[in-house]
Amino acid sequence: MRISISNYNDGQVVGYNLVLLKGSIDTADHSDGEPATLGRSLSTESCSSTSSSDSSRWNVPTHFDCGSIKTFLKNFDRHEKYELSLKIVRNRFILLIELSEGINCVFFQDETGKVIKEFRIKFLPSSNDCYVKPLYIVCSDSYPEGGNDDENFRLNQRKIHLGLKIIQALYAEKLFEWGLSRRTFTLVNDSSSCEVIQIPRTTQEVRELETKHLWDLLAREIRANSRIWDTRCKYVAFMADPWKPQRAEKLENSPALAGGGLALIGSDFLQVWSDQFQNVLKQLGDESPIDVQNFTFGSFSRNVGSLFSASLGGLAHEIGHIFDLGHTEGGLMGNQYHRIDLCLSPLVSYPKSVVHVYSADDERQIRPKVCLPNGHIAEDCVSLSFSCATLLFFHRWFRSTPGRSLPETGPVLTKNTISSNVGLTVIEIRDLDNGTILKSWTFDRVKVRYEFHMGKSTIPSDQSVVDVIAQDFHGNILKCLA
Numbered sequence: 001m002r003i004s005i006s007n008y009n010d011g012q013v014v015g016y017n018l019v020l021l022k023g024s025i026d027t028a029d030h031s032d033g034e035p036a037t038l039g040r041s042l043s044t045e046s047c048s049s050t051s052s053s054d055s056s057r058w059n060v061p062t063h064f065d066c067g068s069i070k071t072f073l074k075n076f077d078r079h080e081k082y083e084l085s086l087k088i089v090r091n092r093f094i095l096l097i098e099l100s101e102g103i104n105c106v107f108f109q110d111e112t113g114k115v116i117k118e119f120r121i122k123f124l125p126s127s128n129d130c131y132v133k134p135l136y137i138v139c140s141d142s143y144p145e146g147g148n149d150d151e152n153f154r155l156n157q158r159k160i161h162l163g164l165k166i167i168q169a170l171y172a173e174k175l176f177e178w179g180l181s182r183r184t185f186t187l188v189n190d191s192s193s194c195e196v197i198q199i200p201r202t203t204q205e206v207r208e209l210e211t212k213h214l215w216d217l218l219a220r221e222i223r224a225n226s227r228i229w230d231t232r233c234k235y236v237a238f239m240a241d242p243w244k245p246q247r248a249e250k251l252e253n254s255p256a257l258a259g260g261g262l263a264l265i266g267s268d269f270l271q272v273w274s275d276q277f278q279n280v281l282k283q284l285g286d287e288s289p290i291d292v293q294n295f296t297f298g299s300f301s302r303n304v305g306s307l308f309s310a311s312l313g314g315l316a317h318e319i320g321h322i323f324d325l326g327h328t329e330g331g332l333m334g335n336q337y338h339r340i341d342l343c344l345s346p347l348v349s350y351p352k353s354v355v356h357v358y359s360a361d362d363e364r365q366i367r368p369k370v371c372l373p374n375g376h377i378a379e380d381c382v383s384l385s386f387s388c389a390t391l392l393f394f395h396r397w398f399r400s401t402p403g404r405s406l407p408e409t410g411p412v413l414t415k416n417t418i419s420s421n422v423g424l425t426v427i428e429i430r431d432l433d434n435g436t437i438l439k440s441w442t443f444d445r446v447k448v449r450y451e452f453h454m455g456k457s458t459i460p461s462d463q464s465v466v467d468v469i470a471q472d473f474h475g476n477i478l479k480c481l482a
């Protein structure tokens with residue numbers, strides 16, 4: 001029996017502590033033949049639809065029986081050791097592991113207790129003075145500690161913290177899928193750091209507010225709160241009290257809203273989120289029925305697992321907006337965010353060579369593939385576009401740049417030319433109404449571009465006014481109309 005990890009190298013150092021390990025198990029006698037994602041004919045299955053019938057088509061057979069293999073995680077500095085749940089489908093597996101600072105070792109053991117694989121990974125927290133902080137919003141007629149059920153509030157705090165750490169890990173993986181090195185945002189590193197804000201509106205008044213007005217109100221409250229307001233912080237606000245969000249965005253009718261430095265989302269779906277990382281993969285596969293009509297993100301979901309996936313994906317999408325991402329036709333920033341469970345499936349895996357690939361142009365696009373129940377292979381439909389991935393890669397919140405002063409002069413638009421002293425990374429033309437990326441250009445350090453001319457062909461002919469987004473190598477972003 002041979003166990004291989006496909007997305008990390010042995011001994012690799014990571015800057016965040018929840019990590020997704022993917023790999024395969026080769027046994028002497030595996031009747032499935034080649035690993036599921038390799039060696040079969042490629043098909044161009046599309047996953048562009050978001051209807052519930054399509055969701056069921058994408059439900060893949062799963063089981064959690066890991067046979068005779070057991071996995072353990074040991075931290076050498078803390079002398080801790082505990083068993084991990086290994087999710088295997090066919091000969092593919094996925095592990096979600098929470099690392100302690102220092103060197104961590106994953107052991108795979110056979111039925112006799114013999115160690116058949118050791119895999120080391122080191123957690124060295126990344127230092128970025130720009131960070132993300134969760135907030136828990138309650139109304140003026142609610143208890144300030146987050147409701148009259150303290151235990152429930154503490155449970156929700158843990159769920160929020162774990163959910164954000166999963167999203168943190170997934171963003172790192174999404175950059176890696178484009179051949180960029182893993183980078184992600186920094187999270188306030190404490191599960192009790194979810195701060196409560198009480199807003200000057202009653203539960204009834206909030207129920208009647210449109211999403212946009214609630215977002216405006218909350219943004220004002222945060223700015224006026226000297227204990228919380230920080231220009232280096234972006235906020236993810238969970239509305240604790242019952243709230244029926246209006247459909248705020250045309251593109252995917254997302255029951256949430258984000259922009260600037262604030263993402264606003266409900267919290268009713270936390271009922272189906274897990275507060276223990278060992279349970280996340282199992283919970284995502286939970287097909288227990290649920291009355292989805294009562295839940296935010298309920299329209300696409302019919303069971304516990306799919307509601308967990310839709311709400312976690314919805315939050316990941318909104319977090320993309322606070323990092324200045326626009327909308328794309330599909331993928332995480334389009335209408336497939338609700339299938340973020342696919343990113344946590346063993347059936348989505350990388351080509352064997354992926355860990356050795358660096359960012360040379362011709363070696364990019366090492367996109368993960370999904371093996372469908374019918375044996376066909378499709379692209380991962382929860383991907384980021386390359387311009388989105390590039391924008392994040394150079395974003396201030398994704399880089400370790402402690403001590404640098406904010407703000408700094410960024411790209412400027414003069415007449416029809418965008419220029420930057422340090423070089424441009426991304427130019428995007430976006431639809432003014434819905435933020436959809438209509439055109440994009442990305443540049444690298446090999447051929448540095450200091451100027452970009454906005455010619456007639458740059459702006460689609462059916463658009464009179466568009467949003468222009470330009471980013472430089474220091475992560476400064478210009479947003480203007482053209």
Ligand SMILES: [Zn+2]
Pocket residue numbers: 249254317321327
């Ligand atoms: Zn959106």
